[in-house]
Amino acid sequence: MKNILSKYSPAGTLYFIGSMLILLAIWQLVTFVTKAEIPGPLATWAVFSEMLADPFYDYGPNDKGIGIQLWSSLKRVFIGFSLGSLVAIPLGLIMGSSKIGMKLLNPIVQILRPVSPLAWFPLGLLAFKASDQATIFIIMITSLWPTLINTAFGVSTIPADHKNVGKAFGFSRWKYITKILIPFSLPHIITGLRLSIGIAWVVIVAGEMLSGGVGIGFFVWDSWNGLSLEKILSAILIIGIVGLLFDKIFNVLQKTFSYESK
């Protein structure tokens, strides 16, 4: 779970810049080979900076600035992810701490987990009669599994040594949960959350292509219809950078709450 980009050192920054230069070179090469059918970095930059110049314009339902698109995607991911986590963490705690809970819940998880979140979209539409809620619904489903599984794993692997401390000194249930169970499981829970939000961000783009309306995924699809490859490439860059930021944030959380590295 180490993030090689997370160490701030001069050498690290240089490597990061080097890596970006390689990406630009490949991109330029593709543009060259496709005879500029796929726009190059420079052409994309022109459109990109134009998009950034006025990110929050709103000219009606089908023409909004990139900032508005991004913001509505972030909102959906945030709501769906929060709801999913609120379900996944308690369920994971139950699965991890009780053998019966594990035996009853695990088969359900194993069957539902491999299902593409997009397959839930029609059910979401049926249930909520609105594509916006249906998108949030699939994000919620997406966010469940990694958090659930990592939480359960964390709780079920509390070493006997730690449990024995609780037993030997007669910890109350509450003290056991707050001083042993949660502190031990927290790094695992955060790992789960980190994986969940990563996948949620992947799925939101596809979800919004299905749902339409407003959002970064819809923006990509709309740009395709409007045949603006520069916009698509700009959106891809933004999606990638936001995904990276999510990962960084959770990486910081992971470090903050991991007792080993303190």
Place this chain on the structure above:
Amino acid sequence: MKANNELLIDDSSSFHKIVTEKSIDIKNVTVSFKSKGKGVFTAVKDINLEIGKGEIVSIIGHSGCGKSTLMNTISGMVSPSSGEVIANNKVVTGPGPDRGIVFQNYSLLPWLTVYKNVFEAVDSVLPHLSKAEKIELVEKNLNMVNLWEHKDKLPSQLSGGMKQRVAIARAFSINPSILLLDEPFGALDALTKGSMHIELLKLWNLDNRNKTIVMVTHDIEEAIFLSDRVVVMNNGPAATIKEIVDIPLARPRNKKDIIHLPEYIEVHDRLLNLLFDKFSIED
């Protein structure tokens, strides 16, 4: 206070304590573990051992013979497959605050500071104390093991010996009538070990030698210096007690002086032979 001090000075020099009150009674205890696939593994078998109130008893034996298992039946962390353990006149059914444990592997909670590790135990076992009293207890016991200035460190920042001292402070802080120490000084350097021995005996004396101490050790000298009796175990599986050796040395004992006593040398030889009978045929 005065009475205590007088008692301290007045050392009864009897070799064998006249056992007035039983503290621990291990009756016919057998412990078997169910191991996956391999059926049942019997660690210790038919153990009988009576320990009087205020006695210090060491258990020695080779690695894996079941010393920790036997200790855990007293602490209540392991229940005997047959037989029973009586501690403070009650059948042991689980851990209790009358028995303080120092685990072989320290078992500190890695996310809590030294201070918090001790405090949570105190808070759990002595909930009726005020916050100030709890803090005082923690401070007193951490001072005893010379760790007060390290109170804000996490276990990962401590050496093995320091961790062990935290575990000792934690067990002492709940003031149990029975102290169960599983290789408590194993990770300490000779110097620290020596001063911990003294500390242990000091605490025992302060309490008018009312605390019963059962200790697992590998160190014959340590066992002799501290104990009234040394229990030597056979090798497992199904380990039994090989012999119980009385230590006929008056207290207070002086480490430097006792090693020259003929009684010491005799007991030392006896224990060595019991532990390392390479030339005898296993029966």
